[in-house]
Amino acid sequence: MMTQNAPHFHHGDDMALLNGEYFDVFSLLGMHIQESPKDTPTKSTKGKQAETKVTQVKKQLLVRCLLPGALNVDVLSLSDGRKLASLERVNETGLFAGVIGRRVKPFLYKLRVEYPLSVEEIIDPYQFPSLLNQDDAYLFAEGRLEQAYHLLGANWQQNQGVEGVNFCVWAPNARRVSVVGDFNHWDGTRHVMRQHLANGIWEIFIPDVNEQAHYKFELISEHGECIEKSDPYAKAMQAAPGNASLVPLKNNYNWKDKQWLEYRKTQQWHHQPISTYEVHLASWRRKGDEGEQFLNYQDLIEQLIPYVKEMGFTHLQLMPISEYPFDGSWGYQPVGLYAPSHRFGDATGLKAFIDACHKAGLAVVLDWVAAHFPKDPHGLIQFDGTSLYEHQDPRRGEHPDWDTLIYNYGRGEVQSYLLSNACYWLDEFHFDGLRIDAVSSMLYLDYSREPGQWLPNVEGGRENLEAISFLQSLNQRLYQAFPGIVMIAEESTAWPGVTKRVDESGLGFGFKWNMGWMNDSLRYLGRDPIHRSHHHNELTFSLMYCFSEQFILSLSHDEVVHGKGSLLHKVPGDDWQKFACLRAYFGFMWGHPGKKLLFMGNEFGQRDEWSHERSLDWHLLQYAPHQGLQAWVKDLNHLYLSQPSLYCQDTRADKFQWLDCDNHQASVFSFIRYGEAEGEHLIFIVNMTPEVHHGFRIGLPQGCEYRELLNSDSEHYGGSGQGNAGVIFAEDTPYQNMTNSGQITVPPLGCLVLSPSHLASNSAIGLELFGESDEAN
Incomplete structure (x- = not known):
């Protein structure tokens, strides 16, 4: 029990805590050794009391906590549950304090808290030391940390033998940062985080948190504004409109693809067949009476993988699956860059899907978005009340085409965020490569801008030197860390050396989409045959430059949306001519130098323009023309696989x-x-x-x-x-x-x-x- 009256907080401490103005909350809350003077009388040699006194230091253990709404708080030993003290309520804000009798050495404890309608036992997070690895924090700030997701976010860890979740976030300009969630009544005063001034990182270790618990970060900006944000490093997220982050599962997936990964290391993909099937998982096929349900990963294992394998494709490319609130963005406006979308299952399900692909001999490429991010208020925009991830000047920080924000590629912490995210998908999920979206928008400062809407670089040019440096570093690091992967650029201009080595002044990508071939050939395809003789060069011109880069001939989702119509409907003539022409066109494509990519539905002649809101029209395969086109693509793929002349020396x-x-x-x-x-x-x-x-x-x-x-x-x-x-x-x-x-x-x-x-x-x-x-x- 308490041995004396509880010491009061210093004047104003309670309001400073509540207002986010207390600099070091860990120095105030938790268990601390309190030293106080104690006068002890001395005795003479004759046994009589002397008039002089000796001042000694008395040590006591002091416990303070802030628990708004609590009625009573007891301190219990964590090892045996024995009650050691009752804390005294200091004031009505929920401040409690007290000393532990006789004990002077800190020990692990928990708090038994009585509320009006319940009693809770809480392992006080303020008794634990920091788990921040200073070397990792240094690399993070330098832009060289490849696994920042182990440092930041919500990670299961042990602290002094106690299991819990270490929450960590970068918010250098915030006055206060708290974790709020369904484990603390979403109260920002309950779990105020420890601030590390040297690197702008905040952290707190919290035991008693459940897997899949919902949480966010509550920040007080330098101007006193209260901001609630999802975790930039969250490994799972709640669906919109909640958009909360989820504490990850503890379980480790038991991978069975060691043989594939060893095989992948030996591959020189430039000299191997690559025929890619691009898939939007939410609309490839659906289930339910009205086709309203997404397939989950187990469904995709049973349906998608056998289909792609039978059709002879070597690679599967998934459109972005990082968490995105708006279905209509198709994943290209992600908010949870580290969180696999909830739409198809959890992270374990995704790993099982990729594992099954590898067992079937299919490589899996992820469409990765590093060119921009959306303005959703729970996301990265003005994260701590200032521009952390984006440039403050809209001439550098905003995309006019997409109404999105551009990453500040020159900031080390942003580089680590993106670099680590790329490593995360390759390491944790065993993806076999990344296709980077909208690379052109990263390379040019004046991309889609009029004069006066952009700022030149330090040399006065239009090149985004920081983005170029980031891409070069990214490709070098990923190819070194993950042998056998492929890095693919969607780059639509004539930027030189996209697939050249970095030490040869290139960007270091493995492959580049051949957008010139795509545009020219589709324009030719849409012409009436009687007029094609006047546009012959639209099919031949690509041979003038197709050996200058490591190209992929791509007919992607972008060519069958936004009023462009399906491939089949681009072709003039009657139905017979449409199918015949498309077969001939695919034959030309498979014979043309370069790897291949075909968007789902094109292989059987999807008639309607692609829509993310519904399944492909699989019922069309009951009709002979669609069956014939599908059989033709299948046979082209198998011919391609069996004939080295079609893939071994593309350049x-x-x-x-x-x-x-x-x-x-x-x-x-x-x-x-x-x-x-x-x-x-x-x-x-x-x-x-x-x-x-x-x-x-x-x-x-x-x-x-x-x-x-x-x-x-x-x-x-x-x-x-x-x-x-x-x-x-x-x-x-x-x-x-x-x-x-x-x-x-x-x-x-x-x-x-x-x-x-x-x-x-x-x-x-x-x-x-x-x-x-x-x-x-």
Whole structure:
């Protein structure tokens, strides 16, 4: 029990605490050793009391706490639950204080708190020392911390043998920061955090917190404004409109993809097949009577993975899955950059999904947004009442196109935030790479701005030197830390060296989307065949630059939204012509140098423009034209997997040769793709008009029999059946700079793929890296 009256707080301490004006709350609350003078009389040698006294120091343990609304507070030993003291209420604000009799050495304790309607036992967080790692805090400020999510956010830790959650947040200009949640009645006075002035970090270790507990940070700005924010490092978040952060689960996922990760380390993806299926998980397929429910990760394991594998794709690219409040943003305006979206399950479910992809031999790429962030009030905007993550000047800090904010790439703490987030998805979730959205908007200070709306860099130029430096550092660090990943840039300009090494003055990406090819070829696709002869260069011009970067030919979600219509509806003509033309176009795409990417639904001819609000129109596959297009894409993929000439040397100009790039009158394109092996090659002939060409002569590199590996006009794909009965015989007639030639039938709106007969048998061999029976330990 108490041995004396409880000492009072100094005058004004209570109001300073409540108003966020007390500088070091941990020096006031919790258990402290109190020293006070004590006069002790001395005795003479004859046993008589002397007149002099000796002043000694008396030590006592003092406990203070702030518990608004509490009636009584007792101090209990944490080890055995024994009551050691009752604290005295100091005033009506909820301040309690008292000393512990006889004990002078600090010990672990809990508080038994009586409220009008309940009694709670609380392990007082103010008795625990700081867990902040100063080395990590230094690297964080320098912009070099790769795992800031272990430092900041909500992390399960042990403190003096007690398990709890260490809450940590960067808010250098706040006067007070508190954790509020459903474990403290959302009361900002209950868990005021410890401030570290040197780095602007606030932290508090709180035991007795449950997994999935809801929390936010309550900040008092330098101007006295009370701000409530979600945790920038939250690993799970509540759905809108609550938008609270969630304390993460404790469980560790038991990965089974060691074999895949070891295999991935050995891959040089520039010389391997990459055919990517881009997916928006919320609308690929849905369930429920009205299609109103999202598939969860287990559904996706059972449905999406087998489909993608059967179709012959090598990579799966997920549109952004970091938590986003607004469905219509498709994930490109994330608020919880570290939190997998609640829409499809929890983090464990996502890990199981990626694990299953790896078991099936599928690499998984994440669409990652580092170019901007939204202005949602619970997010990063003016986080502590000042511009922390963004530039204060709107000429540097705002995107006019998207009404979003631009990261301050020159600030070390922001660099660590983004770098760590990239590492988080690659390390914690085993993603096989990142596709970075809107890179062009990061590179140019005048991106989508008029004169006077932007500020030049220190050298007077338009280049965002800080963003460039960040991207270079990001790519270098990630490729070093995660061997075998791919880093992909969506970059729509002619910025030089996007995929060159950083030490060669490049940006260091592995691949770049070929936006020029996409724009030109889709413009050509939309022209009436009668006019295509006047725009022949729209399909040939890309060969002038396609060897300058490591390109991916992308037909992404951006090409089938916002009034652009589906790919099928871009094509003029009747239904037969639409499907035939799209098959020929895909044939040209798969023959063109560069890796491949196709957005979901394009592979079977989705008729309506893509909508994030509903499933793809899978019912269309009951109709033959859609079945035929799907079969054609599947066979193109399997041909691609089996023919090294289509992927092993995408950037070598000597491995591509036009047979005829000038036949604009007939709108026929013919070219050769060469492999590494002697004599290994494929010939593509693409006719983009409805006219059949009989007796059409083409040059042939070898005087041998050629096989017709693929014919998009086959009745199997919904075509008219025009072709060459599977065989073409070479004649000893030089043509098109070839020693031999042959006469063929070129089908209407069709694509032919020819191979020397002795090599054609390889075309049926698919690349199966992992089977369902494989067990990766």
